[in-house]
Amino acid sequence: xxxxxxxxxxxxxxxxxxxxxxxxxxxxxxxxxxxxxxxxxxxxxxxxxxxxxxxxxxxxxxxxxxxxxxxxxxxxxxxxxxxxxxxxxxxxxxxxxxxxxxxxxxxxxxxxxxxxxxxxxxxxxxxxxxxxxxxxxxxxxxxxxxxxxxxxxxxxxxxxxxxxxxxxxxxxxxxxxxxxxxxxxxxxxxxxxxxxxxxxxxxxxxxxxxxxxxxxxxxxxxxxxxxxxxxxxxxxxxxx
Amino acid sequence: xxxxxxxxxxxxxxxxxxxxxxxxxxxxxxxxxxxxxxxxxxxxxxxxxxxxxxxxxxxxxxxxxxxxxxxxxxxxxxxxxxxxxxxxxxxxxxxxxxxxxxxxxxxxxxxxxxxxxxxxxxxxxxxxxxxxxxxxxxxxxxxxxxxxxxxxxxxxxxxxxxxxxxxxxxxxxxxxxxxxxxxxxxxxxxxxxxxxxxxxxxxxxxxxxxxxxxx
Ligand SMILES: Nc1ncnc2c1ncn2[C@@H]1O[C@H](COP(=O)(O)OP(=O)(O)O)[C@@H](O)[C@H]1O
Ligand SMILES: [Mg+2]
Numbered sequence: 288x289x290x291x292x293x294x295x296x297x298x299x300x301x302x303x304x305x306x307x308x309x310x311x312x313x314x315x316x317x318x319x320x321x322x323x324x325x326x327x328x329x330x331x332x333x334x335x336x337x338x339x340x341x342x343x344x345x346x347x348x349x350x351x352x353x354x355x356x357x358x359x360x361x362x363x364x365x366x367x368x369x370x371x372x373x374x375x376x377x378x379x380x381x382x383x384x385x386x387x388x389x390x391x392x393x394x395x396x397x398x399x400x401x402x403x404x405x406x407x408x409x410x411x412x413x414x415x416x417x418x419x420x421x422x423x424x425x426x427x428x429x430x431x432x433x434x435x436x437x438x439x440x441x442x443x444x445x446x447x448x449x450x451x452x453x454x455x456x457x458x459x460x461x462x463x464x465x466x467x468x469x470x471x472x473x474x475x476x477x478x479x480x481x482x483x484x485x486x487x488x489x490x491x492x493x494x495x496x497x498x499x500x501x502x503x504x505x506x507x508x509x510x511x512x513x514x515x516x517x518x519x520x521x522x523x524x525x526x527x
Numbered sequence: 528x529x530x531x532x533x534x535x536x537x538x539x540x541x542x543x544x545x546x547x548x549x550x551x552x553x554x555x556x557x558x559x560x561x562x563x564x565x566x567x568x569x570x571x572x573x574x575x576x577x578x579x580x581x582x583x584x585x586x587x588x589x590x591x592x593x594x595x596x597x598x599x600x601x602x603x604x605x606x607x608x609x610x611x612x613x614x615x616x617x618x619x620x621x622x623x624x625x626x627x628x629x630x631x632x633x634x635x636x637x638x639x640x641x642x643x644x645x646x647x648x649x650x651x652x653x654x655x656x657x658x659x660x661x662x663x664x665x666x667x668x669x670x671x672x673x674x675x676x677x678x679x680x681x682x683x684x685x686x687x688x689x690x691x692x693x694x695x696x697x698x699x700x701x702x703x704x705x706x707x708x709x710x711x712x713x714x715x716x717x718x719x720x721x722x723x724x725x726x727x728x729x730x731x732x733x734x735x736x737x738x739x740x741x742x
Contacts (some may be wrong), residue, residue, distance in 0.1 A: 342647055
């Protein structure tokens with residue numbers, strides 16, 4: 288095992304009843320990667336991310352985080368090293384400020400300046416005293432990002448972070464996560480949006496019916512994919 | 528004279544109802560917290576008992592407590608029959624299911640998705656419980672108010688267990704019954720207004736502090 292691995296996945300399987308929803312042989316996510324998994328809706332992308340965060344236990348196989356095998360219940364320090372932005376983020380019935388302060392509070396490290404700084408980074412510094420119920424979809428998504436970023440995690444997991452957002456918010460969020468990655472943050476993102484994947488990924492894979500059909504550097508994956516299904520998907524010819 | 532007696536009645540009413548409310552909430556709210564958030568065997572049955580308990584007829588509770596506390600009863604030796612302690616006991620029993628039941632539904636109404644997302648941030652189980660509790664705050668305030676409403680207006684149980692003894696166990700609700708029976712409608716009605724006033728004050732304070740807490 289190279290110490291460079293953040294995640295190492297071995298024969299990962301998740302079944303719901305008899306249905307295998309995730310079935311991934313061997314992949315690595317390296318330190319500093321922006322790893323993006325694309326795939327149609329229902330491919331198992333969200334389930335895959337939930338497995339990485341150990342919100343669900345794999346039916347078979349292992350996940351290693353920095354060389355440590357994940358098991359249930361997940362070690363709280365590992366839990367806190369991995370921040371996840373959910374496909375449909377939910378918030379506390381409190382202010383914007385308190386929602387971002389919350390993960391710091393958990394760690395016993397409340398820090399007003401940090402909260403203000405990160406809200407500025409996602410460009411909702413002006414909404415700091417608002418209740419979350421008064422925010423728009425794009426603002427909420429950025430709040431979810433702020434809440435994940437504020438604790439400076441080792442990895443960020445992003446589940447369709449711009450689904451259903453307007454182009455302004457999409458661009459803003461992409462800029463923020465790209466900057467984070469440039470600053471060294473490891474990111475694992477899943478999306479059905481090929482164009483977004485292309486704009487962001489340093490390495491990428493296609494998930495179809497729970498199976499990763501091709502994984503590689505962004506350059507290879509997007510420009511010279513070997514698998515016909517990847518070509519079809521990238522060119523929008525895949526029927527789903 | 529009348530004033531002194533009235534003050535005594537008001538004071539006892541507050542003491543009995545306040546103690547019963549405190550007991551019901553101290554036991555009922557944590558109970559509801561567990562009932563609303565944990566899965567365990569027999570949960571359905573307990574939920575059924577609690578929701579039945581929310582509608583317990585006060586006279587029946589009064590009767591049962593009376594039998595328990597009477598000289599021949601299993602608790603006869605503690606001498607609580609016709610005493611404020613006995614009244615507090617029966618009112619606590621009446622209010623407990625309300626405190627527990629409303630707390631439990633308030634807790635259960637907190638979005639499970641939110642709880643998963645909170646947990647995924649790495650909360651300890653204590654932090655998770657505190658957070659769920661704070662998210663259910665308004666429902667829990669309603670639980671306290673419902674328990675209080677039940678207790679303060681209740682007459683059947685305090686009448687049976689307390690006996691409406693002047694200067695000893697007479698409270699506002701039992702005094703109203705007595706005065707009405709004696710045809711002193713004006714006095715009965717003014718006692719009724721005092722009772723209403725107490726309820727109004729309690730509600731206002733709750734809303735005020737509930738609102739303070741919210742911001
Ligand atoms: N808790 C669950 N129980 C049963 N089936 C599930 C559950 N979660 C997801 N699935 C199924 O697993 C498949 C993959 O879901 P998901 O990971 O959400 O896909 P994606 O995020 O790629 O759209 C879907 O067919 C979905 O219906
Ligand atoms: Mg999904």
